[in-house]
Amino acid sequence: GAGVSQSPSNKVTEKGKDVELRCDPISGHTALYWYRQSLGQGLEFLIYFQGNSAPDKSGLPSDRFSAERTGGSVSTLTIQRTQQEDSAVYLCASSLNGASRGNEQFFGPGTRLTVL
């Protein structure tokens, strides 16, 4: 079946503009995660959804970052007033049930964001 998809694959924007990044999880997966990966670095946890609710928003770096999930499916990560330090690859992952610690996360290909 289809895996996790993300769009756009690449986004170049000017400092101060808003951007929206989209994630389509695997059908039937109730848990969805957003991570940020700076060049050559590890994954920084941003936010986790179980269904449409986000029990853990602790990783969002500032109030310029927000995310929503509708219909228990598609999620959008929005970055307002982008800064150059926001440049990174944004990865989305989904898993069958986020409440189970052992569930594998399936990752999308990521969106590479470049803020000029």
Place this chain on the structure above:
Amino acid sequence: AQTVTQSQPEMSVQEAETVTLSCTYDTSESNYYLFWYKQPPSRQMILVIRQEAYKQQNATENRFSVNFQKAAKSFSLKISDSQLGDTAMYFCAFNTNAGKSTFGDGTTLTVKP
């Protein structure tokens, strides 16, 4: 705070040889899962192997195995008979609280022909 440390930013191995990637972690939780993920140059991350902290037996998946030392909070990955397709960035991660994974900074492995 929960942390994962991968002390080897880069490693290389000759094709067909064995390599071990190290990972240490810190948590006060008693029940958790540990994972190794692989991110090839095309960048889509995939699961390599997982281990439940309560299980003493080390997990094995074909050429991949782990050495889990719970008391030492160590979780190393051994790749036997290395193949060119094993070239990737490898991330160690663990899940404790539902829904949050902590990842290390990764080890870039290059398999040389």
